[in-house]
Amino acid sequence: MSDTSGLALSHHHHGTATVVAVTGGIDFHNAPALHTRCLALIEQGHPHLVLDLSQVAFCDSSGLNTFINLWHRTQAADGSLALAALPVSLDQVLRLTGLDTLLPVHASAADALSAPGALPLKTA
Numbered sequence: 001m002s003d004t005s006g007l008a009l010s011h012h013h014h015g016t017a018t019v020v021a022v023t024g025g026i027d028f029h030n031a032p033a034l035h036t037r038c039l040a041l042i043e044q045g046h047p048h049l050v051l052d053l054s055q056v057a058f059c060d061s062s063g064l065n066t067f068i069n070l071w072h073r074t075q076a077a078d079g080s081l082a083l084a085a086l087p088v089s090l091d092q093v094l095r096l097t098g099l100d101t102l103l104p105v106h107a108s109a110a111d112a113l114s115a116p117g118a119l120p121l122k123t124a
Contacts, residue, residue: 047079
């Protein structure tokens with residue numbers, strides 16, 4: 001686990017997907033740490049990411065931009081990005097901005113991992 005200015009990140013692999021657990025706030029100061037960690041996972045051959053946001057206290061436009069950028073990067077790597085367990089305030093922001101139509105949102109990381117068609121059936 002790493003801790004960057006109030007942001008803690010950890011990850012674990014589930015078959016072809018990697019769940020990245022995010023704790024703290026995602027803002028201008030620490031969104032780059034989330035971006036860097038996820039890009040490293042993609043470059044290491046783990047392009048299917050699920051961001052578990054259940055412990056996110058705050059997310060500003062820098063965080064939303066990071067989600068969009070990561071979606072593009074996973075798509076370019078023939079992967080996928082899903083968001084899971086969004087706090088109510090973040091869920092509302094995604095709906096207001098229309099990002100919920102671009103980024104798959106699931107009630108939990110387990111739901112994201114088991115969603116039909118969310119991930120390829122083969123193991124990496």
